[in-house]
Amino acid sequence: MSFAIVCSGLSFAWPDGTPVLDGLDAAFGTGRTGLVGVNGAGKSTLLKLIAGDLAPAAGTVSVEGTVGYLPQDLPLGTARTVADLLGIAAARDALLAIERGEATEANFAAVGDDWDVEERARAELGRLGLGHLDLDRTVATLSGGEGVMVALAALLLARPDVLLLDEPTNNLDLDARRRLYDAVDAWSGVLVLVSHDRGLLDRVDEIADLREGGVRSFGGNLSAYEELLEVEREAAERAVRTAETDVRRQRRELAEAQVKLARRVRYGDKMQETKREPKIVMGNRKRAAQVSAGKHRLLHEDRLAGARDRLDEAADAVRRDDAIRVELPATRVPAGRTVLSVPAPEAPEPGTGTLERLVVQGPERIALTGANGSGKTTLLRGLPKDPATRYLPQRLDVLDDARSVADNVRAVAPSASPNEIRAGLARFLFRGDRADRPAGTLSGGERFRAVLASLLLAEPAPRLLLLDEPTNNLDLASVRQLAEALDAYQGALVVVSHDLPFLRTLGITRWLRLDRRSGLAETEPM
Structure with a gap:
């Protein structure tokens, strides 16, 4: 093709x-x-x-x-307009000028053959649910x-x-x-x-x-791809088990061969001691036995080495991204204990079911949804942050790039010993020298894990997590790792996300929706 x-x-x-x-x-x-x-x-x-x-x-x-x-x-660019962003500003301005009677060559050149550019732009915006946007509206809004x-x-x-x-x-x-x-x-x-x-x-x-x-x-699509990978992984794991069995067999055969060779050597020594045969004959037999023993040993050692190589190849074929392992019993919040109680955003047009207060109790897991621009991020940012409340913004900009990963965690867990910090970071896959790398040198996935570590290993243990679009820019493995870490978290959780598959992995207990007109309200599970 x-x-x-x-x-x-x-x-x-x-x-x-x-x-x-x-x-x-x-x-x-x-x-x-x-x-x-x-x-x-x-x-x-x-x-x-x-x-x-x-x-x-x-x-x-x-x-x-x-x-x-x-x-x-x-x-x-905050000063740009919607028309600028659409790339039609020059042609649109030229059209408006022509309509005003400014029929210059430059204006006609700017329009070209695109006389319906504004109509097409409005139709495209409407198709994408943006029909309410004015073309002269600034991008900053x-x-x-x-x-x-x-x-x-x-x-x-x-x-x-x-x-x-x-x-x-x-x-x-x-x-x-x-x-x-x-x-x-x-x-x-x-x-x-x-x-x-x-x-x-x-x-x-x-x-x-x-x-x-x-x-x-x-x-095929992602689901078909993952099914294929699972088949490959199962086949690779079977190959690993077969290779492990082969290695054990080769080790056993090598050990048995060494025992047999040792017996032959002892028998030859005994024969020489008793001198039942001429010295020259016994010498030749001993040399032949030594040569045979050497070849036999090398044969079994080669077989063992080959079995080990096959095991290494089989193990390399098993594709499994590292998983983080977190135990966070100190984050547990008893059922019924209130960890947050604040007035809900005022609604211009209060509707049925609108909440007057946002109350979070016990180990609740709340999904906060709503249309773009409804104020979800503003709500999270404005919530009171006590020492046991941790907030994760969309941009993951909570690390000091000049500090190492370990020092970033030490800043939020000052009483933890160096060994405790390194043990905690190891569960987030920062082992050995990796914990000493400056945060500014981390890749996207590494930075995500470092932020997650600083969030969950903080002192005091976080009893309330506020997460704003936490899966933005994360690969599929990192999304899985985040879900695994939050599965170990035993405190309350308020998460803003439009990623429904991710939300469903968190065991959401309440669904809230924030609307520009009707305010904050309970909704049915999605």
Whole structure:
């Protein structure tokens, strides 16, 4: 098949020399491809190289046609308008000027053949649920989710041949996610997307796994990919068990051979002592026995070495991302104990079921949902933070980048001994020298684990966790690790998230929805 994107011998490193990609070969054809891999594997870097935002240190990137790129962190510019973000400001201004009678050559050139640009822009915004936005509205007044959807509308308006999306569901509410899913379903060109959103990845035609410097492609969506990996893992584990059995057998046979050889040596020595045969005959037999013994020993040692090699190969084939292990009994909150009680946000139009106060008791696990711009982040930020309350913002910016991972934890757990801190960090996969690395040098996945460690190992033990979109920018393995850590947490939890599969893994006990008009209210489980 022909490929629209071809990467040959692609290498890239950060200015400090940290390698990201080294001699990567990859190709992407027509259809929807989900690019997956652990944090730090180079997924976002690869998209930037394809888009031309980064230049490779070596190798080439070949792309057929125009490229549209939606990065994780949009450079919105607060003074820009919606029309600017859509890329239609110049053509729209020229149209308005022509309508005012300014029929200049420059204005006609700015419009080109795009006389219906404003109508198409409004139609695209409407299709994405943004029909209420005025084209002259400033970007500064948009929520994060609205900004992402406007940027997506701009790409769809431009109709590129190749569309690159990097974590496009970040900050999107449930309605916006569904509209994004529809747009992806309708895309008929080349699409490569990086995402941790399972609903989105189940809509692709192919999964490309970027791991250990290479890309391996699988036909089908995420669910089919995971089923295949599970089959491969089970086969690999069977191979490990077979190899282990072979190693044990070879060890036993080597030991038995050594016993037999020792017996022969003792027999030869005894024969020589009794001198039942001529000296020259006994000498020849002893030398022959020694040669035979050496060959026999080498044969069994070679077999054992081969069995060990097969075991190592089989063990390497078992793909299992490291899991964090956390025990947090000190975080337990007795049922019925109130850990938070504050007035709920005032509602302009109070509706039935609107809460007057936000009360959190015992080990409740509360999901706070609502449309983009409804004030969920503002609510979390404004909640009182006592020493036993810990807040995790969207950007994971709670670490001192100049300090080591261990020192960051020591700052929030001053009475813990160095051994206690290192034992705690080991459960978050920071073992040995890894705990001494400066936070500013960590990859995305490592930084996430360091933030999680500083959050959960803090003193006093956190009895209330406030999490704002915690799965943003996390790979699938990190989302699983977060769920595992929170499963060990025994305190109260309030989490803002639009990631329904993640929320369902947390054992949510109450669902709340914040609305711009009707305020805070209880809702049915989602």
